[in-house]
Amino acid sequence: MTELEDQVNNLEVKDDDDVIDPWTVVGKSATGIDYDKVIKKFGSQKIDSELIARFEEVTGKKAHHYLKRGIFFSHRDLHNILNLYESGKKFYLYTGRGPSSETMHIGHLVPFLFTKWLQDVFDVPLIIQLTDDEKVLWRDLKVEDARQMAFNNAKDIIAMGFDPANTFMFNDLDFIGKCPEFYQNMLRVQKCVTFNQVKGIFGFGDSDIIGKITFPSIEATPAFSTSFPFIFDGKIVPCLVPCAIDQDPYFRMTRDVAARLKLPKPALVHASFLPALQGAQHKMSASDPNASIFLSDTPKQIKSKINKYAFSGGRATVEEHREKGGDADVDISFKYLTFFLEDCDRLAEIRAAYESGQLLTGELKQIAIETITPIIRDYQARRSKVTDEILQQFFALRKLNF
């Protein structure tokens, strides 16, 4: 090894932390992001078997496989939410999405499907924010185009099966101009946070536009129930935020602000990322069509993408595979099954068969294709029925079942 190679290797060792922030997610290992390390770094709590048991006990429902398989792996104050539910007190769910022009992909299903499940389990109101203003600030995008993207994405989200009687959706570019209480809470948040703080949390610098610098206040504000007087009638109601782990910085800030405003800190449950087809180092990203399975893909496209691109943990030859077995921990088809195959016994069988060499890569891919294709087919059937009128139902400022 040359001295230079040695130095570079040392550099790599020093730089082997996964990168996770609202703009970048990169894992350094073939098995993907080390989520235990993320928990330690972010200072959140692991969702362990004890918490899952309590969840089942309090709700009387079997835990979602996302919880059991560590797909929603981390939380902040989830115990508080269970305490509230146990004592018959109210809370609400808040989640969101930064709209994009690309079609949503199967990775986007994860937090929303789990949020819908939480809504079903707890029977609580849900608020979904579409941060089209964020996209204007971060991209070369006009206000009108960002709004249109928000409306399209809203339809994509509605198709995941949310209940209009208990779900309020809004896009910032229209809603902030329709609700003085929301703006007033934005301002309260903006009064509690310094440039130094957003610099530390988000890495903003002096040459960043002032819109970016103040944007975190806009993602924080829906975590306070008084921002939605038409739903909560001015009452202070705690909230639970299901979100991907990369959004945690916003809510670390929000929780600090909540303490200063003497409002309840939002509780959080954190999702891990669905990996890209090419491997677990990267999350699935809509900007790379060959890395993603889109919610608009045909069965043929799904089949072709998985067969062609899904990184395999199989061996070089059938003989070697039969002898040594496949590596399920780096195999993307298997990873997708952990997300989308609900039957835990079947999943365990598949893992055993793959690791023993009994199941070949092609066969595993076939199972993934057969699992994902009907989910997307059903989704597309629901999506085709989401009209402008249905969108308006979700966007109307109104009371919810509360």
Added chain:
Amino acid sequence: MTELEDQVNNLEVKDDDDVIDPWTVVGKSATGIDYDKVIKKFGSQKIDSELIARFEEVTGKKAHHYLKRGIFFSHRDLHNILNLYESGKKFYLYTGRGPSSETMHIGHLVPFLFTKWLQDVFDVPLIIQLTDDEKVLWRDLKVEDARQMAFNNAKDIIAMGFDPANTFMFNDLDFIGKCPEFYQNMLRVQKCVTFNQVKGIFGFGDSDIIGKITFPSIEATPAFSTSFPFIFDGKIVPCLVPCAIDQDPYFRMTRDVAARLKLPKPALVHASFLPALQGAQHKMSASDPNASIFLSDTPKQIKSKINKYAFSGGRATVEEHREKGGDADVDISFKYLTFFLEDCDRLAEIRAAYESGQLLTGELKQIAIETITPIIRDYQARRSKVTDEILQQFFALRKLNF
């Protein structure tokens, strides 16, 4: 002189610039702020006799004594506004106020009376912004209290005689949540301005709250007609901003942004400051009751304050005064007459009589009292008639005479 004294004196010489920004106004000379220096420093244009002549020619009206006496002393692009008027094209006026809990004082009359005069001369719509959100950010003040201050101040402003058919008033804390187009323009502004820029223009630092950092976008936004679709129906209409010179930094920024957004740059006319009773180094400030004549003062209070506190340019003894004459340029009673005594011939006579020693300080003070008292009395009569219903007329989102 010791070496130290020498050094300090040198420091003072280096530091002899007047300080003018949105938060501080201090003149270094007894005659007050050197406004010619301010023009040079800010890069604005002097309102000279040529411009005043053109103003009279184009409008067919005699120039306001504020123009002739250099009280409105500086401008940006006022010629453009005269060109528009000359060719029958439309523009609008935009001014504002950061509401405060204290009663407004006679210094506050100056920009508003001139704005009203401009509105009468040009017959154009006027928009008045009350930045109650600014006060929440800068002071230890709750949202509810800031809103109440805005409504009280709005009544004080209405009493200056504005026409409800052509004047729209709003407070940020309510209006931003009622007009999506306003928020969308705020965002467009926020996208054009970096932290470095607001740092340079306003002196913000890393430990400032993000609300302050983004606030300039909120004062900029009303300068764009598309922020008020209910008035301008989405049309791009230029605007003229009458304001005190300390607000110019906001509009230097706004003009830069306008260029980037390909919108008309707001034109400006800048007011000088009415001095405090104690002397021309300081502007009148509501936070010091002994330095200010309030719009709520009784005739007795006005008389007592002027007699007691108004800094005199007179001599130590009657004999000396008769012999050498008074100094009108530092005399506060005389300064107030330049603001409030409309008759130019009479003002010239008073100056001559005072400077020749014929008119004594007590007599000059008496003239000031007799000039200001009826103005405040008439104002108070109008103020007592401004009801909540009248306020609502000004605040209603509606078309104006346009």
